[in-house]
Amino acid sequence: MSNLFNVYSLWDIEPIRAEGCKVWDKNGTEYLDFYGGHAVISIGHTHPHYVKTIENQIEKIGFYSNSVQNSLQHELADKLAEQSDYTDYALFLCNSGAEAVENSLKLAAFYTGKKRVIAFRESFHGRTSGAVAITDNPAIQSPFNTGHEVTFVPLNDIDAVNHELEKNDVTAVIIEGIQGVAGIIVPEKEFLKQLEATCNKHNVPLILDEIQSGYGRTGKFFAHQHASVKADIITMAKGMGNGFPIGGVLISPAFEAKKGMLGTTFGGSHLSCAAGIAVLDVLKEEKLIENAAKMGEYLKNELSKIEQLDEIRGEGLMLGFALSPEYAAVQNKLLFESKIFTGSAKGNVMRLLPPLSVTKNEIDIFISEFKKQIEKL
Numbered sequence: 493m494s495n496l497f498n499v500y501s502l503w504d505i506e507p508i509r510a511e512g513c514k515v516w517d518k519n520g521t522e523y524l525d526f527y528g529g530h531a532v533i534s535i536g537h538t539h540p541h542y543v544k545t546i547e548n549q550i551e552k553i554g555f556y557s558n559s560v561q562n563s564l565q566h567e568l569a570d571k572l573a574e575q576s577d578y579t580d581y582a583l584f585l586c587n588s589g590a591e592a593v594e595n596s597l598k599l600a601a602f603y604t605g606k607k608r609v610i611a612f613r614e615s616f617h618g619r620t621s622g623a624v625a626i627t628d629n630p631a632i633q634s635p636f637n638t639g640h641e642v643t644f645v646p647l648n649d650i651d652a653v654n655h656e657l658e659k660n661d662v663t664a665v666i667i668e669g670i671q672g673v674a675g676i677i678v679p680e681k682e683f684l685k686q687l688e689a690t691c692n693k694h695n696v697p698l699i700l701d702e703i704q705s706g707y708g709r710t711g712k713f714f715a716h717q718h719a720s721v722k723a724d725i726i727t728m729a730k731g732m733g734n735g736f737p738i739g740g741v742l743i744s745p746a747f748e749a750k751k752g753m754l755g756t757t758f759g760g761s762h763l764s765c766a767a768g769i770a771v772l773d774v775l776k777e778e779k780l781i782e783n784a785a786k787m788g789e790y791l792k793n794e795l796s797k798i799e800q801l802d803e804i805r806g807e808g809l810m811l812g813f814a815l816s817p818e819y820a821a822v823q824n825k826l827l828f829e830s831k832i833f834t835g836s837a838k839g840n841v842m843r844l845l846p847p848l849s850v851t852k853n854e855i856d857i858f859i860s861e862f863k864k865q866i867e868k869l
């Protein structure tokens with residue numbers, strides 16, 4: 493019995509090696525990865541360019557501190573600006589999704605001088621104090637987290653948002669590009685446009701949480717770009733480092749930086765920047781965002797032919813569908829019999845989040861195994 497604090501439900505599988513869209517456990521069994529370690533693996537496991545870049549960097553210098561020049565941070569910011577099309581936004585680097593969210597909330601509140609946050613029902617934004625307070629799940633909030641002023645409104649309900657904004661005490665509106673934990677719920681495009689307009693009108697920062705839906709996963713750099721809207725602040729993590737812990741906040745030029753207003757010891761380290769740059773280089777070089785769009789469409793189309801499934805939700809390679817109770821066991825069957833990892837979400841939803849490098853052949857294997865398992869139930 494070891495001393496790990498026992499907070500996770502674990503599958504009894506121990507991956508020890510991985511490559512592209514495949515993972516091998518300690519017994520040598522091969523798995524297909526349609527979970528991407530929870531939407532984290534973007535360019536594929538152990539991509540050779542990524543591995544080499546990290547190796548080369550750690551041989552030179554892995555870390556110093558944010559009190560010295562680090563040109564890797566500039567290279568990462570420039571490449572991110574170019575690929576995300578947020579060319580005039582500034583980048584703050586941190587270490588995780590929750591930390592990105594926490595900093596985005598602080599930034600908005602420094603700007604507005606106000607406190608109350610508008611978030612959406614069924615939202616998930618992380619586990620730290622502010623992030624979990626704006627997460628619509630009381631079961632994971634402790635009394636320590638409940639002092640924040642937060643109002644949850646229904647997704648796609650612009651009247652509810654307007655009603656709150658008119659009270660003139662709101663510091664930010666935060667929304668996920670696509671709600672992941674809630675079960676892959678895509679905000680309506682028209683709603684996102686109205687949300688952008690009303691936030692602009694009230695001069696309240698609109699924060700787009702793209703931690704799960706960003707970095708090309710949906711076939712555009714950020715999911716909200718499908719609706720052609722622009723956010724004031726964008727949070728990123730997961731796919732940004734392909735497994736290396738790195739998070740970031742993209743910040744509109746309307747926000748003025750002041751020394752010390754945000755900070756972190758590890759954020760922006762040489763090693764994390766090297767990982768982040770390698771991810772952006774591979775995304776571009778191998779056209780993985782285009783691949784996510786193309787393969788996502790193919791996967792969605794193949795899933796839509798399976799009569800046991802109703803609506804297939806999501807964009808690109810962030811897809812989900814509800815399983816009726818008689819098919820609830822399919823996820824475990826896929827994992828333990830077909831050797832395919834998939835994700836789950838609220839409401840008996842199966843979440844598919846493969847690496848953006850997934851191939852048509854790998855999708856065909858998934859579809860054929862999925863059909864086989866669902867027909868057996």
Ligand SMILES: Cc1ncc(COP(=O)(O)O)c(C=O)c1O
Pocket residue numbers: 588589590591593616617618619668672673701702703704705729730
């Ligand atoms: C939309 C969203 N925001 C924030 C987070 C928190 O990220 P992290 O677990 O890196 O703190 C997650 C993680 O699942 C997420 O999906």
